[in-house]
Amino acid sequence: MTTAASLDTTAVTAEPGGLVEVPLQVRNSGSTVEEYRFEVVGQAAAWATVEPTSLSLFPDSTGTAVLTLSPPRSSEVPAGDVPFGVRVVPTSAPDTVVVPEGIVTVLPFAEITGELVPRGFDGAWRGHTDVAVDNRGNIPVTVRLAAQGDSSRVRLRFSRETVELPPGAAELSRLTARPARRLWRGAPVVHPFQVVATPTGEVPHAPVPLDGTYQQDAILPRWLPRALMATAAAVVALAIVWFALLRPVVRSAARAETEKQVAAVLSPSPKASGTAGGGGSSGASAGAGGTGQDAAAGGSPSSGAAAGSTAGSTGRGTGGAGSTGTGGSGGAGDPRSAQAGVTDSVGGDPTSDTVYRVPAGQVFDLTDLVVQNPQGDSGTVVIASGTRTLLRLALQNFRDQDYHFVTPIVVPAGGRVTVTVTCSQVGKPVGGPTPAQCDESVLVGGTLRQAPSASPSPTAS
Structure with missing residues (x-):
């Protein structure tokens, strides 16, 4: 090996934010001029430098480079011993690397x-x-x-x-x-x-x-007294308007409507008046006939008049009975309503239930229909009257749906209004757990009346 390198000291102490210099001695024991490059390795490489970065030495000569260690004043460099090394790499023989090693002690600091x-x-x-x-x-x-x-x-x-x-x-x-x-x-x-x-x-x-x-801050805000005074003034003003203006108008309108309904009940219908008139005429004719007969038979006229009067009274009584019968058959019907709730599981068969069954001998006029989907379920709901489908709705499109029919839907005697639910996904109510099943409800309203009787067949006179 033709290269030798050493540090003047292998253990140094560095203050965070400061610097410390360590001389590096390099000797070329070869027979040719050699250039050496320096590389710092280890945890200190990020904050260590070597000056100069390269050094050329003649044969059998020594050179000096300076290793500078400057740990930053940061929490990223912990206090304690940090090992390092300097790679001395000959340019002509890079595989003959010399690595002198040392330890730098980073001092602690608190901030x-x-x-x-x-x-x-x-x-x-x-x-x-x-x-x-x-x-x-x-x-x-x-x-x-x-x-x-x-x-x-x-x-x-x-x-x-x-x-x-x-x-x-x-x-x-x-x-x-x-x-x-x-x-x-x-x-x-x-x-x-x-x-x-x-x-x-x-x-x-x-x-x-x-x-x-x-x-x-104050518990009671500053605007509260003014708001209370304004509210009290508004209540007083509304009371004055009610008692001074609106209440007399409402009472007058209610009195007029009551008088109108009483007059409509007490006044006879044209058909009843005609029947009563016919009875009176019939009675009068009978009275006239009785007078003639009594006169022809030699009887007293008073008995004939009495008979005519009796017949006339009988005619008026018959007309009154006919008027009463007509009023009873022309009634508006009996208001009725019914409600049914249906639950259905996801993936199962549709679930059906009867909302209302029409009694025998009567007809139900369906005028109001309310469908509720409180959970926000997905699927379909079908409302039918017998085999006739009245409504088919997608549950995901609504929460509450109501319908009001000007022309009633007639459900015949013995018929049923049914609801069928097919659940595809259970909804989740706001602020509550997810239910296990879809849950829907249907409310129907209308009037119940007598079924019209079959008209009698005509007979030969």
């Missing part, structure tokens, strides 16, 4: 910073802020937190009073400020305070003070 996030905060009952502590040194530290303020006005408490910080780490501790007395109304009160972060460890470090403010 912490702190911040209140946010620095100023407010609240009526309490306030919160976060104390952020950052260890920028190269050794682990323990930081103790303390709060200084007027304890008679505000109480300060940490979620963690001691924080362990490895090099380069940051931690948060929640600080809660509670006022000693409640402020119900009035201007806000500002409470200044100071947080002191004191590190402990082998390297001394001055405490870090952090100034902050807590603004105690």
Whole structure:
């Protein structure tokens, strides 16, 4: 081997942010001129240099290069021993490399910073802020937190009073400020305070003070009295408008409507009036006939008049009975409603249920239909009357759907209104767990009336 290299010292100490120089001696024991290149290897290579970067030596001569070590003042370079080496590479024979080695001891240093996030905060009952502590040194530290303020006005408490910080780490501790007395109304009160972060460890470090403010707001906002006064004034104004203007109009309209309905009930229909008139005419004719017969038979006229009067009374009674029968058959019907809920599992057969069954001898006029999908399920729902499909809806398109028919859907006697649900995906209600099945409901409304009777066949006169 024609190359020899050595460091003047193999153990040095470096201050973070400073530098230390180590001479490197290189000897060319060969018979030709040789150029040598230098490369620093190991963990210190990122912050080490060699000057000059190359060195040319005559045969049997020695040269000196300087190795400079400058560890940065950063948490990325931990304190302690860091091994290193310098590769001395001959240009003509790169395979004959010489690597002198050494150890640099990086000294420890402590550096912490702190911040209140946010620095100023407010609240009526309490306030919160976060104390952020950052260890920028190269050794682990323990930081103790303390709060200084007027304890008679505000109480300060940490979620963690001691924080362990490895090099380069940051931690948060929640600080809660509670006022000693409640402020119900009035201007806000500002409470200044100071947080002191004191590190402990082998390297001394001055405490870090952090100034902050807590603004105690009033529990009752300033606009509340004005809002209450405005609300009271609005209520009084509405009461005056009601009693002075709207109430008389409503009572007058209700009285007129009541009188109109009473008049409609008491007044006879044209058909009833015609029947009653026919009965009276018939009675009058009968009375006239009875008078003639009695006169021809030699009877008294009074008996004939009485008979005619009786017949006339009989005719009026018959007309009254006919009027009553017509009113009974022309009624508006009996209002009816029914509801049914259906649950169905995903992937199973459709599930059906009967919403309403029409009694025998009656007809149901369906006018209102409400379908509800409260869970937000996906699938189909079919509403049918017998074999006739009334509605086919996709569940994913609605939550509540209502229909009102001007022309009623007639369901015959004995017929059924049914609902069939096919579940493809169960919905999830807001703020609740996912159900196991689809769940839908249907409400129908309408009127129930007598089925029309078959008209009698005509008979020969």
